[in-house]
Amino acid sequence: GESVGLHLPTLSVQEGDNSIINCAYSNSASDYFIWYKQESGKGPQFIIDIRSNMDKRQGQRVTVLLNKTVKHLSLQIAATQPGDSAVYFCAETEGQGAQKLVFGQGTRLTINP
Amino acid sequence: EPEVTQTPSHQVTQMGQEVILRCVPISNHLYFYWYRQILGQKVEFLVSFYNNEISEKSEIFDDQFSVERPDGSNFTLKIRSTKLEDSAMYFCASNGAGSGSPLHFGNGTRLTVT
Numbered sequence: 001g002e003s004v005g006l007h008l009p010t011l012s013v014q015e016g017d018n019s020i021i022n023c024a025y026s027n028s029a030s031d032y033f034i035w036y037k038q039e040s041g042k043g044p045q046f047i048i049d050i051r052s053n054m055d056k057r058q059g060q061r062v063t064v065l066l067n068k069t070v071k072h073l074s075l076q077i078a079a080t081q082p083g084d085s086a087v088y089f090c091a092e093t094e095g096q097g098a099q100k101l102v103f104g105q106g107t108r109l110t111i112n113p
Numbered sequence: 114e115p116e117v118t119q120t121p122s123h124q125v126t127q128m129g130q131e132v133i134l135r136c137v138p139i140s141n142h143l144y145f146y147w148y149r150q151i152l153g154q155k156v157e158f159l160v161s162f163y164n165n166e167i168s169e170k171s172e173i174f175d176d177q178f179s180v181e182r183p184d185g186s187n188f189t190l191k192i193r194s195t196k197l198e199d200s201a202m203y204f205c206a207s208n209g210a211g212s213g214s215p216l217h218f219g220n221g222t223r224l225t226v227t
Contacts, residue, residue, distance in 0.1 A: 043218035098144045098161035098168045
């Protein structure tokens with residue numbers, strides 16, 4: 001069939017506010033999850049990861065929450081800055097060895113001054 | 114901080130021509146990958162490579178595609194006879210210990226097939 005570009009979910013927040021980006025994943029066997037940030041013209045940039053034996057992990061200004069019961073992942077960004085404007089993707093994978101990442105559709109985050 | 118580098122940043126080619134996309138993964142990494150992203154769509158897995166052989170490939174990675182690690186530093190993706198629908202961003206990635214080690218991506222090669 002014909003490929004159609006995805007209409008990305010968007011989130012606009014004021015600079016300094018906190019933002020929460022959500023992601024539903026599909027594979028209940030996935031055991032490793034990653035959030036990537038993609039700026040225009042660049043490749044996905046690693047932000048934070050979490051394994052399935054955890055439900056929360058914190059980094060610098062970012063927190064990832066994992067709810068395996070409902071297959072839901074979220075990324076919280078505290079005190080957003082203009083440089084946080086980008087498309088954010090969640091990705092999942094399972095098993096050992098090489099990682100065949102399955103990416104979500106992405107959310108476009110815009111930080112308003 | 115070490116990074117994955119890709120060349121060229123943009124490649125324009127005519128339908129039916131062969132292209133080779135080049136990547137230098139992070140030097141101590143063991144697993145190498147190619148992903149692609151059609152404009153406005155999700156990033157999709159193409160192939161993973163470990164210990165000098167393909168470890169997994171997707172349905173997209175048909176007989177027109179091949180990968181090679183010709184020396185200790187480069188990792189290439191060849192498309193033998195390009196089609197219009199091959200137009201996309203192609204990202205190379207690498208990681209260290211496989212499971213639990215996040216992939217680091219290059220900035221991609223934009224392939225335009227005319």
